[in-house]
Amino acid sequence: MAQVFVCSELEMKDGDVxxxxxxxxxxxxxxxxxxxxxxxNQCLHQGGPACEGIIRxxxxxLFGADRSFLGQTYDEKEPHIVCPWHGWEYKLKTGECAPDxxxxxxxxxxxxxxxxxxxxx
Amino acid sequence: MNVMTxxxxxxxxxxxxxxxxxxxxxxxxxxxxxxxFMIIDVDSHHYETGSYRxxxxxxxxxxxxxxxxxxxxxxxxxxxxxxxxxxxxxxxRYEYRNAEEAPPGARHKDITxxxxxxxxxxxxxxxxxxxxxxxxxxxxxxEVEVQYARAYNRWLTEHILAHEPRIVSxxxxxxxxxxxxxxxxxxxxxxxxxxxxxxTTVRYKPLYNNVYMKLYAALEERGLPLAFHAAxxxxxxxxxxxxxxxxxxxxxxxxxxxxxxxxxxxxxIPERFPGLKSIWIESGxxxxxxxxxxxxxxxxxxxxxxPSLKRKPSDYMRGMYYTSQxxxxxxxxxxxxxxxxxxxxxxxxxxxxxxxxWDMDLPSTIYDLPFLSLQAKKNILGENARxxxxxxxxxxxxxxxxxxxxxx
Numbered sequence: 161m162a163q164v165f166v167c168s169e170l171e172m173k174d175g176d177v178x179x180x181x182x183x184x185x186x187x188x189x190x191x192x193x194x195x196x197x198x199x200x201n202q203c204l205h206q207g208g209p210a211c212e213g214i215i216r217x218x219x220x221x222l223f224g225a226d227r228s229f230l231g232q233t234y235d236e237k238e239p240h241i242v243c244p245w246h247g248w249e250y251k252l253k254t255g256e257c258a259p260d261x262x263x264x265x266x267x268x269x270x271x272x273x274x275x276x277x278x279x280x281x
Numbered sequence: 282m283n284v285m286t287x288x289x290x291x292x293x294x295x296x297x298x299x300x301x302x303x304x305x306x307x308x309x310x311x312x313x314x315x316x317x318f319m320i321i322d323v324d325s326h327h328y329e330t331g332s333y334r335x336x337x338x339x340x341x342x343x344x345x346x347x348x349x350x351x352x353x354x355x356x357x358x359x360x361x362x363x364x365x366x367x368x369x370x371x372x373x374r375y376e377y378r379n380a381e382e383a384p385p386g387a388r389h390k391d392i393t394x395x396x397x398x399x400x401x402x403x404x405x406x407x408x409x410x411x412x413x414x415x416x417x418x419x420x421x422x423x424e425v426e427v428q429y430a431r432a433y434n435r436w437l438t439e440h441i442l443a444h445e446p447r448i449v450s451x452x453x454x455x456x457x458x459x460x461x462x463x464x465x466x467x468x469x470x471x472x473x474x475x476x477x478x479x480x481t482t483v484r485y486k487p488l489y490n491n492v493y494m495k496l497y498a499a500l501e502e503r504g505l506p507l508a509f510h511a512a513x514x515x516x517x518x519x520x521x522x523x524x525x526x527x528x529x530x531x532x533x534x535x536x537x538x539x540x541x542x543x544x545x546x547x548x549x550i551p552e553r554f555p556g557l558k559s560i561w562i563e564s565g566x567x568x569x570x571x572x573x574x575x576x577x578x579x580x581x582x583x584x585x586x587x588p589s590l591k592r593k594p595s596d597y598m599r600g601m602y603y604t605s606q607x608x609x610x611x612x613x614x615x616x617x618x619x620x621x622x623x624x625x626x627x628x629x630x631x632x633x634x635x636x637x638x639w640d641m642d643l644p645s646t647i648y649d650l651p652f653l654s655l656q657a658k659k660n661i662l663g664e665n666a667r668x669x670x671x672x673x674x675x676x677x678x679x680x681x682x683x684x685x686x687x688x689x
Binding site: 167178206246247 | 371
């Protein structure tokens with residue numbers, strides 16, 4: 161295991177992602193609300209580049225008190241990583257597959273030191 | 282602790298490039314040594330919308346040609362087979378593919394872009410089909426189907442197939458005009474890259490009608506397969522009560538092949554045309570065991586209603602060909618294995634990617650199945666289709682180079 165330099169802390173703002181490749185291992189490093197998250201860039205479905213798609217908040221159905229359907233909205237507290245190949249969605253904060261939490265992207269540790277961001281690969 | 286220099290990039294800053302999008306597919310192809318055998322993709326697509334200007338010039342009726350030019354193709358779009366394939370931006374290639382550049386040169390852009398994704402996946406030969414034309418059979422103006430299909434088939438054979446042996450096609454049949462459909466076979470069979478003909482199954486004229494018998498005989502005589510490509514029709518009365526694309530797609534893409542397959546079998550078409558090979562495309566696989574069991578059960582009680590059959594419905598279905606995509610891979614591998622057994626997958630299943638559509642399958646969906654022998658994998662990924670289409674064994678230049686590098 162080694163700490164691989166990603167970029168300086170100043171380079172990434174909230175919502176940004178960087179893909180780090182070390183030999184044949186690719187990791188997506190995210191900054192979200194000041195925190196950093198890193199996952200293997202490998203969708204559990206067909207091996208797509210899961211971290212190279214868009215980030216889209218979880219979609220939720222809205223129901224009234226009588227359980228009638230009112231519409232849909234986004235849950236801004238739950239951003240999802242979306243694999244661009246087929247649309248598989250993963251929770252950005254945990255790497256869990258949104259429709260099946262038994263599945264999870266491999267997580268990598270992120271280290272901040274001396275103004276730099278490093279990911280452990 | 283080691284501090285290493287990695288490759289770091291911002292994917293949002295990358296210019297869209299198919300090779301980049303499919304880089305992991307290329308790694309799969311290398312890891313699995315796809316250069317050791319031929320892979321044929323029996324159902325893939327291109328977006329003929331990018332070549333509309335060229336295609337419209339082939340529309341023979343000048344009045345209709347002007348209509349297409351001025352409506353920018355909307356003349357054809359009087360139907361409801363579309364949907365939200367791009368998933369509101371989640372499937373990024375839908376938004377960015379138009380911006381992808383092909384180096385200027387003698388090759389048509391469609392050829393260049395098609396070979397890019399084929400090479401990424403390790404596919405040697407791809408059978409391509411257009412995209413909006415999947416719903417053309419619903420157009421209420423019969424002449425629109427006939428004229429546009431003929432124009433597209435001329436454009437495809439002259440601009441694409443004639444120039445790239447790795448791209449082949451089963452040509453669209455305008456089934457709302459049986460005479461025109463027969464003429465299509467007579468005029469286009471034998472052209473380079475034409476490996477069969479195809480019926481889009483979102484349509485409401487029964488395919489057992491006597492008006493089609495000359496067409497089926499013409500295909501049988503020529504030894505050309507007839508494919509049935511599913512789609513959905515959100516305007517269909519039964520689909521009309523679904524309110525999410527996932528529902529219309531999941532049901533529609535199986536339903537229209539189920540209906541036509543049922544009619545095909547109970548009317549004894551396989552018995553009447555024993556030499557006519559059929560391929561059922563893009564309904565996945567789970568529907569086949571269902572329909573086999575359902576039809577066999579009813580046939581044993583009501584054989585008098587299908588008197589031309591000499592065997593059970595499933596026996597005829599087992600002799601047909603099926604494309605693999607979108608293969609139902611989630612949840613129950615035992616069912617999948619039994620499905621492979623029921624359809625004689627080793628000889629009757631042919632791989633399809635459906636690329637670039639949202640539910641595409643890579644060759645690894647077949648290659649990685651633990652219950653298949655290596656020979657079965659090779660058959661499904663290429664050999665079954667090669668025999669069906671009577672193609673020579675060829676490997677892409679990239680795969681040939683890998684073989685050469687390995688030998689060196």
